[in-house]
Amino acid sequence: MNVFSIKTNPKSAITLTQKNYNEKTRRSAPYVVNDGTTIHSYALCPACQNPVTLVNRNVASTDSRVLYAKHSGRSVPGVADHDQAAYKDCPLHNPERFDSKTLRESVARNDEILNALRNHLHLVVNVLEKATGMKFTDALVAGLLEDFKSNSGHKYRAVTLYNLPFGFAYMTEGRDAWGCRVSEDIAAGINANSTEFEVDKYMFVKRKEGVKLRRINLYFDNHRVGNEDCGSDLVDLVVVEIDTATDVSTVLHEKTLSFDSGLFFNTYHRSERLRLLAQKHL
Ligand SMILES: [Zn+2]
Numbered sequence: 687m688n689v690f691s692i693k694t695n696p697k698s699a700i701t702l703t704q705k706n707y708n709e710k711t712r713r714s715a716p717y718v719v720n721d722g723t724t725i726h727s728y729a730l731c732p733a734c735q736n737p738v739t740l741v742n743r744n745v746a747s748t749d750s751r752v753l754y755a756k757h758s759g760r761s762v763p764g765v766a767d768h769d770q771a772a773y774k775d776c777p778l779h780n781p782e783r784f785d786s787k788t789l790r791e792s793v794a795r796n797d798e799i800l801n802a803l804r805n806h807l808h809l810v811v812n813v814l815e816k817a818t819g820m821k822f823t824d825a826l827v828a829g830l831l832e833d834f835k836s837n838s839g840h841k842y843r844a845v846t847l848y849n850l851p852f853g854f855a856y857m858t859e860g861r862d863a864w865g866c867r868v869s870e871d872i873a874a875g876i877n878a879n880s881t882e883f884e885v886d887k888y889m890f891v892k893r894k895e896g897v898k899l900r901r902i903n904l905y906f907d908n909h910r911v912g913n914e915d916c917g918s919d920l921v922d923l924v925v926v927e928i929d930t931a932t933d934v935s936t937v938l939h940e941k942t943l944s945f946d947s948g949l950f951f952n953t954y955h956r957s958e959r960l961r962l963l964a965q966k967h968l
Contacts, residue, residue, distance in 0.1 A: 687755050687778045688912050689948030690729035690738060692717070693765070697955070699732035699848075699948035702755055704743065716764025728765045729755060732948055733848060734776035736769055737762035754912070777846035781947060784856035784909040784921075788843040799840040802847055803831075803854065806957050813851035813950060817943045818923050819869030820904075826861050833858035847954055849947045852906075852921050860903040863925060866891050872925060875939025876902070880927050883938075900927050902938070918944040 689699040692710050700706050711717035711729065719726045727740035738755040739762075757779055761767040773779055775792075782788055790796055803810060807827075815821055822830075839845055839857030846853065864883070868876070873885035882900045886892050891902060903926050910920040925939040 687731065687738070687781075687948060688753075688918055688946050689732055689778075690740075690755050691732035691735075692729060696730050696735045697732055697951075699946075699952055701946055701949065702740075702753060704753060707740065707743065716762070728758065728762045730766055731755075731757060731776060731778055732951070733778045734769070734772040735766060736773050736776070737766045777843075777848050778947060781849075781911050781919075782844040783911055784842075784844045784853055786842075786844055789841050790843045796840045798847065799845060799850065802850060802954060802958075803834075803840075805961060806954055807831075809950075809953055809957055810851045810854055813945075813953075814855055817851070817945065818904075819872055820863070821867035823865045826863065826866060826904075829861040830855070830858040833861070846947075848951045849919065849945065850950055850954065852909075852919065852943070852945050855906045856909055856921060858906070860905040860926070860928075863891055863902045863904040864893065866904075871941065872939050875925065879936060879938045881936075883927060899931060900929050902927050912947065919947055920944050 688702045690702050690707065691698055691700060700710060707727070707729065717728050719728070725744065727743045729738050729740065730736070731738045734757075737758040737760070739758045740753065740755050742753045757773060757776070759768065759773070811822060811827060834840075834854055834857045837857045839854060842853075842857070844853060845857060867889050868885055868891060869889075873889060876883055876885050876891065880902070882894055882896070882898065883902045884892055884894050905924055905926075906921050907924055908920075908922045912919045921943050923941050923943055924937060926935045926937050928935040
């Protein structure tokens with residue numbers, strides 16, 4: 687995983703970087719321990735609050751040299767006791783690709799995902815819009831919701847409150863990008879490669895004058911789970927033009943989006959706390 691937390695705020699995920707880690711732990715016990723021959727670096731998993739061990743901090747011990755954290759799998763004195771049940775249930779433990787079809791056992795967790803989308807869809811859409819460089823139309827969001835529901839996206843173990851924006855996006859199908867506002871790189875791809883579509887000066891995807899034989903779609907593909915080779919999770923955004931008669935498609939633009947599993951939870955959690963506060967007092 688590429689997030690961690692510390693004892694003073696164990697559920698709050700922090701992006702794992704050398705700088706953040708040193709600042710939060712002050713490079714001191716109980717997090718940093720010198721056993722006489724080796725320096726061991728520990729922290730907490732923000733999802734299950736079990737101890738995690740940092741790999742590649744200061745000295746690279748794998749060829750890839752990417753700093754990451756893994757569950758320690760045992761108690762670490764002064765940091766936390768290992769809780770096997772929480773560990774087994776932890777969404778950041780053995781994270782799965784969005785393609786894997788493992789169903790979650792907990793119906794309560796499934797409902798939690800649905801309620802998060804019902805109550806906080808704007809957060810999910812905000813994250814996706816920022817990552818993709820697109821402003822989604824309401825029709826596109828409606829389509830994504832329909833696909834997610836039909837795919838029963840909330841029932842898959844891979845989709846969690848920690849990666850919800852990207853898990854949500856991945857459990858959808860190709861959807862119409864017409865009318866979306868796009869960033870300059872996407873606009874350049876569309877304007878260079880599309881036959882029937884263009885991006886106007888206001889950066890909206892429009893249909894060119896003339897025949898209407900094609901549609902423009904976007905979809906998400908190729909999820910890679912963050913590991914020692916690459917700290918962040920990756921997902922590809924693909925914009926394609928499809929000939930409706932022949933179903934032949936042309937890729938107009940493709941880009942890789944990286945995201946830190948764990949960070950969305952902070953945003954979601956705060957919104958949920960505020961929602962409950964308002965409900966309680968008003
Ligand atoms: Zn965990």
